[in-house]
Amino acid sequence: MKVKLGESGQIKLPSKVRQALRLKSGDALEIHVIDGHILMRPVRDPDQAWFWTPEWQAKERQADEDFKAGRFKSFTNVEDLIADLRARRRSRQ
Numbered sequence: 070m071k072v073k074l075g076e077s078g079q080i081k082l083p084s085k086v087r088q089a090l091r092l093k094s095g096d097a098l099e100i101h102v103i104d105g106h107i108l109m110r111p112v113r114d115p116d117q118a119w120f121w122t123p124e125w126q127a128k129e130r131q132a133d134e135d136f137k138a139g140r141f142k143s144f145t146n147v148e149d150l151i152a153d154l155r156a157r158r159r160s161r162q
Contacts, residue, residue, distance in 0.1 A: 072080045082092065090111055092098075097112040113121050120126075135141060144150040 070083050070086070072083065074080055087093070092111060098109045099112050101108045111121075142153065144153070
């Protein structure tokens with residue numbers, strides 16, 4: 070992918086990059102120059118570091134796929150959700 074440097078030094082990250090890294094407007098990026106190359110990486114809140122682990126990101130991708138495929142349930146209230154969870158637990162025992 071190629072991007073152009075704007076007049077004020079700004080660049081636009083391609084949507085595929087933003088989506089892959091789950092970046093949104095206002096997110097902070099850390100920038101380093103290493104051996105003539107630019108390295109950019111998201112700055113994440115240390116309290117949320119677990120979210121960005123490869124294992125958790127794999128689960129996020131699976132959840133996204135399940136949602137797109139319609140593999141989910143919706144509930145109109147908490148009581149129905151709890152009843153469904155309890156029924157699932159009983160069926161596994």
